Amino acid sequence: MVYLEFEKPLEKLHSQLDKLQEIVEDGEIDMTDKIKELEQKIKKKQKEIYSKLTDWQRVQLSRHPERPYTLYYINQITKNFVELHGDRCFGDDEAIVGGVGMIDNQPVVIIGQQKGINTKERQRRNFGMANPEGYRKALRLMKMAEKFKLPVITFVDTPGAACGLEAEERSVAQAIANNLFEMARLRTPILVYVIGEGASGGAIGIGLGDRVFMLENTWYSVISPESCSSILWRSWDYKQQAAEALKLTAKDMLGFKIIDGIVQEPLGGAHYNPEGMAKLLKKHIKKQLKDISTIAIEELLVQRVEKFDKMGEFETVES
């Protein structure tokens, strides 16, 4: 386990637990009561820590190195999943993965950003920061979903779109813009889940849908707290303040009606119990797919545009 700064009190308890279990494995002494007691202690401590997280701590949780990524959920939730590759124009961007699979008896197209689980993979996948061809692959798969009337599920988990010469040369801006334009009129339901980081245009590039949800310990905003700090405070040191100022947590987003709901994470966060998280997510997706299937596509498209058209706060002054 990797422990974040504020999770440190748990580390000690967990190592005590490990030691007790070792003794039990040796088979000499009965430790059941002691173990139970310690497990209760851990639960209590977890509740204590996770019930009063600051916004910045949630940002850290969303980036926890052991947090499950898109492909983990896909593998847990679907059967017969086939990953599909390439944008048919330039190449295959591994920062975005996508393909077809079955959630129980429901065929779906799933697309999401994929960070890596080790250094090599992180480099290959550019830490989940997609190039234009990633967004274009996503759109190609969505168009296929439209053709076969398959619902689309996207998993958002990115620190932003790729930044570099190539991303600009092939216009990541145009790729994102085109996705937004096409997703607004895609004739099949779209469910969006922010499963980790939802930063900027890179996130919304696969984030326009009929229903948008966030996992409990995720964030969604126009910019990362670090970049916000560097631009507005002109220093990298104000990330905590920036995180508070941006009001970027799932709870904030729900309050602003920018998202439709929050998917609760197991106690200790998704990284503490990935399997439990996947089960909760699957249950949530199945319910949403069922609900949305009752709405006629024409009606759904009208609602989709209206949903985003309503977003924004302004006042009307006397002219």
Next chain:
Amino acid sequence: MSWFKRFKEGIQTATKLKRSIPDGIWIKCKGCGHTLTRKKLVANLYKCSKCNYHMRIGPVEYFEILFDGAYQTHFENTRSVDMLKFKDLKSYPERLEAAKGRTDSSEAIIVASGKLNKIPTVIAAMDFNFIGGSMGSVMGERISRAIDLCVAERMPLIIISKSGGARMMEAAFSLMQMAKTSAKLAMLHEAGIPYISYMTDPTTGGVTASFAMLGDINIAEPGALIAFAGPRVVKETIKKDLPEGFQTAEFLYEKGFLDLIVDRAEVKERLGQLLAILCAPMSQNDKTAGAIIESKEVPSPAEMAPVNQEEAT
């Protein structure tokens, strides 16, 4: 060796209350350093007579260049609010106040309707002096309503982009304007109404990654910076110098993301030509909009300043 060393080029003056075109008789070109009289500059549509550098101008200047004469502004009563109680070094209301002191615009975008070469047209133009032309809820709402107006009256839409990108002080609301404007443009598209995106210096960030790149036709002013991540950010990320001309209009044209690069002196003529062609089917199919094309001839350029440079394309 001198005792004092100047680290930064040029005179360092506070940028407070700086107008896009400073007041005064003499104005120095940012492109070549050539000094022009204000009168000459205005006559030349705010372009340098020596190097053809296109100076940044605001919505009013563009409306005067593009509309045949009178035009009407819309939705000016929509104003920004500080819904997040956002405070960095300054509070958002302070920034809004400062913006109002810097420009006459009521927000970073002004929507107007009028005739362009006799074609009734809606033009939305951005003001870079209003918090860097940044996109917040009001910009999204004004564009959304401009699109509704275009659909209701069957008029074409031109958006003149000039923006630093998202308005951070509106955080996620700002981000959602990308989805909002793009979704509404999809509606405009379904209605078969032309939309021309006209990118000027600078067009960056969330503006580029939404409506600016979604024109049926994308045009730009020569030399305009057009980017998603700005050059400074890209440079810091890759830790290398950027190739010359990177992220300019000419660069995007070469890469296939722009249809045309048009000199400001010719932009009205070019837009008129395009709209006359794109609006023709609209007026034929829709009798109620029969007035869109009033004459059969290709519209002639209006009284414009003489062109002293070849079109950049």
